[in-house]
Amino acid sequence: MQRWKNFLQIPKRINISPRLLLAAGLVALFVAIPLVYIFFRAFTGGADVWIRLLQTRILKLLANTLLLTAAVTCGATFVGVSMAFLTERTNLPGRHLFRWMLALPLAIPAYIGGIVHLTLLRPRGGVIPQLLENWFGQPVPTPSPLGFWGAAFILTLFTYPYVYLLSGAAFRSLNASLEEAARTFGRNNWRTIWEVTLPALRPGLTAGALLVALDILSEYGTVALLRYETFSSAIFVQLSGRYDRSAASILSGILITIAIIILWGELRLQGQARYTQMDSQWRPASLLPLNRWKIPALLLVLLVVSASLLVPVFVLGYWSLTALLDPETLSSIMRSGSQTFGDYIWHSLWSSALAALIAVVLSLPVALLSVRYPSKLSKAISRFTQIGYAIPGVVVALSLVLLVNQFLPFLYATPLIVVMAYVLRHMPQAIRASESALNQLSPSMEEASRTLGRTSLQTIFQVILPLILPGLMAGASLVFLTSLKELPATLLLRPAGFDTLAVRVWIWAAEGFYIQAAPAALLLVLASALPLYFLLRREQIFK
Amino acid sequence: MKNSRKLTILLFVMMMLVSACGGGNTVSGEDAAVTEPALPVGTEAPVVVADESVAGDLVIYSGRSETLVQPVLDAFQAAYPNVNILLKSGSNSELANALIEEKANPQADVFITTEIFTVQSMYQQDVFQSYRPAAADQLPAEFIGPEDSWVGITRRARVIMYNTELLGADEVPTSIFELTDPKWKGQIAAAGSTNGGMQAQIAAMSQLLGEEATQEWLTGMIANEVTFFGGHTDVRKAVGAGEFKIGLVNHYYYYLQLAEGSPVGVVFPDQGEGEIGLITNATAAGIVQGSKNLSAAQAFIDFLLSPEGQELFAELNYEYPLIPGVALHPEVQSLDEYRLADVNVADAALNLDATLNLIETVGLP
Structure with missing residues (x-):
């Protein structure tokens, strides 16, 4: 979440600190190695493997992946913007409550939402088709949650909050004078929105949409569950099916290339999105009366909130209760080997927390460099370290399996390799949060500290860090939140006995034992809701 | 919003408590989901005297559905209370690939699969070490791997x-x-x-x-x-x-x-x-080369082929025991009738x- 305020201070040109540059460079190197290694493996993959893949897989996977990414991005943008519009700019009843409920699906990993909707909607066997059949006395055709449309539907439901949050913030910060001017020129309310408001939001919206697109490219659990094959799931199958790693490397190389193109677009837009408005003249835009559209609008919001939040949480709660009340089911979910349910919770919490801490620490030199010493080089390093957004979890896992086992065998099959994957994959969130926190800190504080005789390191620890701590916490929360739900990397990298909540959900759900999967899933959702709550409060979106 | 926050925290704490309690009292062995009329472990099987000399971590890679293998792990745990079982469940091929990847840096002690092709292929890749359990003499010859690399367990x-x-x-x-x-x-x-x-x-x-x-x-x-x-x-x-x-x-x-x-x-x-x-086809298991806990791994293979282990697979999961003399589940049709x-x-x-x-x-x- 960016704050669209332009900062008037021009940083003083100081000679770049070599130590800082070294530290930031090392972080960039850490991020780069897996990427470079995968490309190397892909291009040395051997012509026969390339030919086999080209003949059988690549075109179909490419079409499947791009189609799903495009559909979900469009769907999430549409749902996100319309929900933001209704809760921010109209007199929708209960909009203060809906603001929360529309953001909270971020705490539900899409594969868990998928499990719930699959059980409800599966053709013939699902709860809803069976209810309808009993009702009407004959089977009623219902939309299937499987395949392309199902995957698009479910992924839209659980990714629209990205767009919703970004566009909600944009709607709120939009100046009333802009729309008033449009009306002065004779536009009615709806035309004003269409011709003035939405275009003004475009940079932020597109950035949000591209984040959704990156998310879909790396999605594994949902597409595997709904049996729609994309690059991510195909890589997983190759990686777990064949010892020959070249096929997996080749598919990964192509997937990363697509992701980098999208990321590049997103980074460009991030730059342009600094939409300028003069603070002194800012007034909130007025609310639009819905009038006769009030009921349909309310129903629409209720529908989205139900499908993405209320129904999944209710169903998970019901299943968990069923599981907890049945002693036999309870005893079966409590153990795996000698491990117990408490171990899964503990593994999830500490690995995600450690990843959050490391990611924030590593983000500091990069953020300091790019904010305090702006130059082509520092900007390039900052951009480069955000490459993790473009490396799906399954690719991170592939590169770490290959690299660590070869060069750092003592790290292999320890929980630390899992943490390392989380850091690699989620560091961009920490970097963005740290940069935005530093951007809001005036350099004069540091100058005063240096003038008073502190060294640069003392200044960092005694002045900068305490001041930007809340911003760093936000970054840490984001990394924690996303690490908690990370599935493919954890599945592939976990040492024996190191199952996390996400892994347990998957092991049960992949076998069709949804009730057994529910308690871990519910806990995962609740554990994600806490940091999310903190983030939403901090963003001052919700009062 | 205050109330909902309190509620969220309360729910979270409750779940933690419930799970913590549940985690402590889970000695009973059967698995409910798969085996509705399940037999509690130990009621039919002979009473096993706990062997405390075998100890330490036992890393098991299992391609079997966890519900179907956990009851046996529980029974093994009861017999060897000092062994700490670390289970990694996944597909046969996923774990087989991990084993090949780890040949220079072995992590697992035992590998269990749901079919014989994978263990045979692991033998060809030199993943297993030889171990001939005493019960192997009772196994049909086609269910013993070359150089005693693996043994069949159930059919x-x-x-x-x-x-x-x-x-x-x-x-x-x-x-x-x-x-x-x-x-x-x-x-x-x-x-x-x-x-x-x-x-x-x-x-x-x-x-x-x-x-x-x-x-x-x-x-x-x-x-x-x-x-x-x-x-x-x-x-x-x-x-x-x-x-x-x-x-x-x-x-x-x-x-x-x-x-x-x-x-x-x-x-x-x-x-x-x-x-x-x-x-x-048959489920099978072998001991991984470089196993760090050979005594526990061998005890586990012995246990899988013991009458108690075989009975668990037959009773709870209706499988065909490979050791002669272990009774089929009464409802299961004998394979003798079929070609x-x-x-x-x-x-x-x-x-x-x-x-x-x-x-x-x-x-x-």
């Missing part, structure tokens, strides 16, 4: 299960080749390409019939709009609920569904003149690779 058959409310016993296909008949279009469920049992069936068919005929069968299944699930539990539940008339499963999934009270029947297929016979397909596992690695190529070529989901 299972690939059968056709059907919903008796939707299909009369005389209408059910008696051969897996009838499943490609267009009259069953959209009415069949099976496990998909990532499932070990399905992979092994394809490998066995390639060997019996040749690759071309197998490919034809697979494309026929896909053209017939067979629904491929991730695992057999989905298949049996869907057939039990009447979502599908027919399911292609391992035999015990039929019995597990029957035990849940569903109207299901079973056919042991391909028994006619000129047909290939019943395709069977079995003759599959040779010697070239397993070659078979598995060809199978994966075949799966990719036909695009099996």
